[in-house]
Amino acid sequence: MTEWIEIGSIDAIPRRGSRCVNTPAGRIAVFRTQDDQIFAIENRCPHKQGPLSEGIVHGASVTCPLHNWVFDLATGQALGADEGKVRTYPIDVVEGRIFMAAELVMVAAE
Structure with missing residues (x-):
């Protein structure tokens, strides 16, 4: 069973x-x-x-700020003619609070 740790508020x-x-x-x-x-x-x-955290979010995608590669936020897959993938991580949101699997969290959100 996965243990979840709160990493911050959606707000x-x-x-x-x-x-x-x-x-x-x-x-x-x-x-x-x-x-x-x-x-x-x-x-x-x-x-x-x-x-990628400094990229532009549009729909459910983000555009890399360096060379405009676009990634699907749900799958991590590069879109368009670009090939590549970034790892995605499970998140749960409960009553406006964001949770991540405990084994991933070391320091709370900045």
């Missing part, structure tokens, strides 16, 4: 924005879409290691 992430969480797996970017969906993905673009 701490602006719509179409993100925050980062430090974990044993590295920095994870937690995104909020315009319609309040929450996604968590690896914070490094596989192309040039760009910080």
Whole structure:
């Protein structure tokens, strides 16, 4: 059974924005879409290691700030002609609070 740890409030992430969480797996970017969906993905673009948390969120995708690669936030898959994938992480939202699997969390959200 997975244990969940609270990493913050949905209100701490602006719509179409993100925050980062430090974990044993590295920095994870937690995104909020315009319609309040929450996604968590690896914070490094596989192309040039760009910080995806600094990218532009549109729909359920994020565009890397370095070279405009676009990633699906649900699957981590690069879209369009680009090939690659970033790791995604399970998130649960309960009454406006964001939870991540306990084994991933080392430090609370920034």
